[in-house]
Amino acid sequence: DIQMTQSPSSLSASVGDRVTITCRASQSISTYLNWYQQKPEKAPNLLIYAASSLQSGVPSRFSGSGSGTDFTLTISSLQPEDFATYYCQQSYSAPPYTFGQGTKLEIQ
């Protein structure tokens, strides 16, 4: 299985901050990388696919980059509704389509 490792596991930030979350794959996955946002007691929501393509309806303050083994999710200016847990997922090789362990973004 391809292992996905996110850092940090948790992060405190303030409204208006620029935030970056990192995801590393255990082997090259080209740009087959998704990012999801999950709010408490809610289902995950697809933010970005193909490492950098914004899913329809997702605000442009979210962006993704990277290829190979190293990827980043950036939120350019944090809004109150962005405090959530973020997961990366590789879609290069299944089974399984493995997720990272998650990064919890909290209000500072």
Added chain:
Amino acid sequence: QVQLQESGPGLVKPSETLSLTCTVSGGSISSYSWSWIRQPPEKGLEWIGYIYNSGSTTYSPSLKSRVSISVDTSKNQFSLKLRFMTAADTAVYYCARGRWFGERGNYYYGMDVWGQGTTVTVSS
């Protein structure tokens, strides 16, 4: 727009079989792929497997010996069965639609519509 709704028992006894159904509304199940994902309490997401509209399935190796996913196109539903349940299978179970996004000359898989999730507890 397409909506998904999970249904099934909230409590399962150890060694029994879990059966969950996901009902698709607002669109046909005869397209896309259809996945199950679970999330144990206070933990991350685990992909269980998916089924294509053709009926072909792919399962996570860690669960492959115990899991099966099927589809009923007449009811616009797909289902999960997980045998020999243990406490480690206690989780919120989600169903989701998977699709292939065409981008830069390639196709990329992502799950773009999710059900709200259903909590399953394994306990005697």
